[in-house]
Ligand SMILES: Nc1ncnc2c1ncn2[C@@H]1O[C@H](COP(=O)(O)OP(=O)(O)OP(=O)(O)O)[C@@H](O)[C@H]1O
């Protein structure tokens with residue numbers, strides 16, 4: 001079957017779903033959707049891998065909703081996601097897909113009042129989207145019963161594995177009937193994911209969207225070499241020059257994120273930070289403000305790297321180089337979604353240069369080297385913006401009220417001086433307020449950082465890791481799945 005020409009109509013979806021899909025503005029299925037939906041509707045287990053921002057949520061969401069019996073008041077499907085924000089976002093997308101069918105979806109996550117969740121659960125949701133810990137909590141309290149669940153989805157399964165959630169997931173799955181369908185999705189599928197597949201799935205089909213590179217072509221990728229202490233000035237210059245609509249700046253640790261967002265605020269940007277130590281209310285309000293555009297820069301740990309779909313994110317800055325190539329892929333994937341273009345800039349200190357190579361090897365895509373802009377370049381670009389503003393005012397506005405004052409000034413001064421003063425007045429000159437950032441030690445390539453990566457990384461405390469499993473490997477030590485790159489579909493069991 002040629003997936004390129006498949007329409008939603010061809011997938012044999014019911015009219016209520018077709019209506020929702022068209023309301024959502026989806027004209028045709030994305031490749032992962034075209035390939036997964038027929039298999040999922042046949043109740044097959046599926047491992048779906050496709051680049052960031054290519055519609056994996058609806059790829060499992062559409063068949064999942066299609067299979068819901070709205071007359072049945074039991075929980076019939078459960079989606080597990082690694083972070084609270086992602087659980088909320090996925091539940092919103094499922095709500096939209098199921099809107100005309102009137103399927104009921106509820107998100108359940110930590111940091112939210114459990115009694116409120118228990119009250120919502122009494123309204124008989126058909127679908128639950130949750131984070132592992134809180135889901136398990138409800139199972140143990142017997143406020144959730146999963147014995148009628150026919151579909152389980154693990155979104156960002158590899159991340160949940162990294163976070164040490166494997167035991168929680170195992171416990172959750174042991175409460176779901178064996179004859180269920182299990183779907184597993186991510187943009188990256190490192191080898192250990194097979195363990196999950198072997199353990200929890202029945203003859204899964206691997207659907208891997210044919211792509212040479214792991215990242216979408218519409219993200220332009222750059223790296224900048226800079227000394228640690230110079231990085232912040234370079235970041236602000238880039239923000240001035242590139243003037244992103246919305247930007248995400250990734251920092252390595254929670255302290256880093258706090259310091260960076262404070263420093264950006266001091267320099268006059270509207271920035272806020274998000275990480276795992278903030279209250280859920282704060283995390284949600286920051287994200288909402290960012291989506292609305294009230295803040296232009298979101299500073300984040302990797303808590304925001306996975307799955308988040310915020311339209312308008314035009315630029316991603318890896319202020320600190322990511323822990324591993326997978327993290328890189330997910331971070332930069334917050335831009336360039338659903339066919340839009342985006343730019344990703346990764347800062348590396350001279351000692352971290354190897355890491356760029358390592359990322360390139362994994363993603364099979366070269367990152368272009370960008371020269372850090374100088375102060376003069378930043379001022380120049382700000383001037384250009386002023387000039388553009390002035391041009392548009394000259395062309396579009398009525399200036400008669402200002403002309404007399406202009407004439408008076410011109411009698412007194414040279415025209416060039418008057419215009420230069422106006423430009424200077426309107427130009428946002430780079431602000432050099434002193435900021436304090438605690439230096440981060442460089443991240444080493446190879447296995448040197450094995451011990452330290454767990455003490456200094458985002459995960460500790462960010463996500464309430466439940467057990468001691470630290471199975472995230474360091475740079476260079478991951479055995480990638482070399483076989484079958486580019487296969488459209490194949491039986492997972494044949495690929496070993
Ligand atoms: N068929 C479609 N046509 C147009 N837009 C779509 C289609 N399917 C999904 N989208 C939109 O594309 C965006 C990205 O989708 P989604 O979040 O599911 O990506 P993803 O593949 O899960 O990415 P990630 O790997 O980052 O989690 C969303 O805004 C979604 O609504």
Ligand SMILES: [Mg+2]
Nearest residue numbers: 056057155307
């Ligand atoms: Mg996703």
